[in-house]
Amino acid sequence: MNRKHFIRNTALGLTGMLYTPEWLIKNNIVLGQGNKRYRLNTTWSQADVARYPVNDCHEMVQDSKGRILLLTNETKNNVIIYDKNGKLLNTWGTEYPGAHGLTLFNENGTDVLFICDNKRHQVIKTSIDGKVLLTLDYPKETGAYSKAEEYIPTETAIAPNGDIYVVDGYGKDFVIQYDHKGRYIRHFGGRGSEPKHLLNAHGICIDHRNKKPELIVTSRRENAFKRYSMDGVYINTIAMPGAWVCRPVIKGDHLYAAVLQSNSKQDQRSGFVTILNKRNQVISNLAGAAPRYTEGKLQELYQSDPVFQYPHDVCIDDEENLYVAQWNSGKVYPYKLEPVV
Numbered sequence: 036m037n038r039k040h041f042i043r044n045t046a047l048g049l050t051g052m053l054y055t056p057e058w059l060i061k062n063n064i065v066l067g068q069g070n071k072r073y074r075l076n077t078t079w080s081q082a083d084v085a086r087y088p089v090n091d092c093h094e095m096v097q098d099s100k101g102r103i104l105l106l107t108n109e110t111k112n113n114v115i116i117y118d119k120n121g122k123l124l125n126t127w128g129t130e131y132p133g134a135h136g137l138t139l140f141n142e143n144g145t146d147v148l149f150i151c152d153n154k155r156h157q158v159i160k161t162s163i164d165g166k167v168l169l170t171l172d173y174p175k176e177t178g179a180y181s182k183a184e185e186y187i188p189t190e191t192a193i194a195p196n197g198d199i200y201v202v203d204g205y206g207k208d209f210v211i212q213y214d215h216k217g218r219y220i221r222h223f224g225g226r227g228s229e230p231k232h233l234l235n236a237h238g239i240c241i242d243h244r245n246k247k248p249e250l251i252v253t254s255r256r257e258n259a260f261k262r263y264s265m266d267g268v269y270i271n272t273i274a275m276p277g278a279w280v281c282r283p284v285i286k287g288d289h290l291y292a293a294v295l296q297s298n299s300k301q302d303q304r305s306g307f308v309t310i311l312n313k314r315n316q317v318i319s320n321l322a323g324a325a326p327r328y329t330e331g332k333l334q335e336l337y338q339s340d341p342v343f344q345y346p347h348d349v350c351i352d353d354e355e356n357l358y359v360a361q362w363n364s365g366k367v368y369p370y371k372l373e374p375v376v
Contacts, residue, residue, distance in 0.1 A: 065375055066342065068326070071289075071310045071319035073357055073372035075342065079121040080368030087112050087126055092360035092369055094137040094282070095350035098146045098163060103350065103358060105369060106137035106150065113150075114165065119352055121371065127165040131155070136190040136238075136282075142197070149191040149199070156183040158191060158201055171201065174211045176219035190282050192239045192250065194265065202252060204237040210252060210267065223267035224252065231269035233261065238282020241265075242290075244313050251283045251290070258298060260290075260315075273315045277335035280309070286351040288313040293346035293359060294323070297337040304344035308359060308372075309336065321357075321372065343370075 064075040090109040097103055102124060103117040113128025114137075128134070133154025140147050146163045160169035173186035180186055189204030197215025202208075202224075210233075212220040224233040235255040242251050242262075249270065250263040258278050262270040279295040290311040297305040307323035317326035317333060322342040327334040344364035349357055357372040 064342065066308075066321040066340070066372065067310070067319040069319055071321075072375040073321060074375055076371040076373065077367075079358070079371035080117065080123075081121045082115060082117075082123045082368060084366075084368075087115060087123060089115070089366055089368060091362045092347065092364075092367070093135050093362060094348040095358050095360050095369060096137055096139040096148075097350060097352045098139060099141060100146075101353060103352065104137065104139070104148075105360060106134050108132060108134045114148075119354070119356065125164075131159070136188065138191045138193060140193040140197075149193065151188040151190055151201070153187040153189060153205055156186050156188070158188050158199070169217055171199070171213065171217050174201075174203075174209075174219060174222065177209065177211065177222045179207060179209060179222070179225070189236070190238045190253075192241050194241060194248075198265075200239055200241075200250065202233075202236040202239045204235055204253070204255075208233040208236045210236065210239065210250070210263070212267065221267055223263070230261075230272055233257075238280075238292075240283045240285055242283075242285055244285065244288055251285075253280055253282060253292075255279050255281070255295070260292075273311075274333060275309070275317075275336060276333060277337050278309060279306075281347055284349055284351065286355075289318075290315065291349045291351055291357070293349050294336070294338075295345050295347065295362070297323075299335070299337050304341065304364070305338040306343045306346040306361075307336075307338045308343070308346060308349055308357070 089107040094106045105115045110129045112126035113131040113134045116125040131152050133152040135153045136151030138149040148161045150159045158171040173183040187205035190202045192200045199213040201211045208226050209222045210224040211222045233254045234257045237255045238253040258275050260273040277298040281293040284291045308321040310319040322340045324339045345362045347362040348360045358369050360369045
């Protein structure tokens with residue numbers, strides 16, 4: 036998204052620091068439809084804002100120890116580590132001013148992280164406690180880039196063999212594939228008028244829900260996800276009409292995604308969270324209107340309740356709880372959503 040569109044919201048972001056509406060805190064709010072309904076907890080984080088501030092809360096993951104890791108572009112503490120109850124356990128990182136994408140990968144039994152920094156124009160692989168293990172600079176090997184500033188990576192996905200897929204979501208919209216040592220293999224996607232092309236390739240994941248793994252890539256300004264083979268061959272498009280979807284997150288048989296905003300209410304804090312089943316059909320929208328299909332075609336999605344402002348990522352833990360990180364939303368800590376049985 037063009038962030039210049041949001042300049043007028045800056046004043047609210049400054050004056051509304053950590054502001055959560057009172058009605059969200061006091062009411063017992065349940066969001067979603069069908070068997071994917073959740074109770075909202077806006078005060079999950081127990082971090083002291085004076086010592087551990089956040090700016091944009093961009094992405095979250097759960098590590099093998101069950102801890103919840105939050106990535107923020109606040110350089111006093113780029114990574115904030117919680118337990119599932121919201122207790123702060125640790126923080127690290129002061130060198131990632133454009134911290135945007137956070138991917139966790141279990142490498143031979145050891146957790147490692149991949150951070151996309153869109154101000155440094157780099158992808159940085161680190162240990163779980165922040166030690167730098169590998170840095171990927173702009174992909175000049177592609178022949179598509181003449182300088183680092185043209186490359187603004189937003190997300191990574193890591194294949195079981197260690198191959199690294201990077202989406203240049205704020206740059207030229209290519210997907211760049213490397214091997215586990217960071218050696219260039221290929222690139223695909225990019226901008227254009229064909230279905231295989233992308234527009235705001237904001238997120239990527241590897242989908243193992245079917246017999247053959249494949250890539251799902253966000254094309255956010257097209258309100259869609261696009262499916263590719265692991266070697267970059269376009270398969271088809273999952274239309275998400277009206278939804279500015281962020282990265283796809285697979286957990287079990289479901290795909291979860293934060294929706295930054297509703298297309299019908301751009302720049303108006305109109306985000307929600309969407310959930311798709313194994314057939315990539317929308318089955319629940321948290322703070323969004325119930326999904327409707329007419330003759331097999333998904334109708335426009337939109338925010339129904341002003342619970343979220345600009346949700347940017349969703350993390351699903353080992354107990355099926357959801358955590359929602361928000362961008363440009365008054366510097367609020369993430370919300371937690373617990374399943375309603």
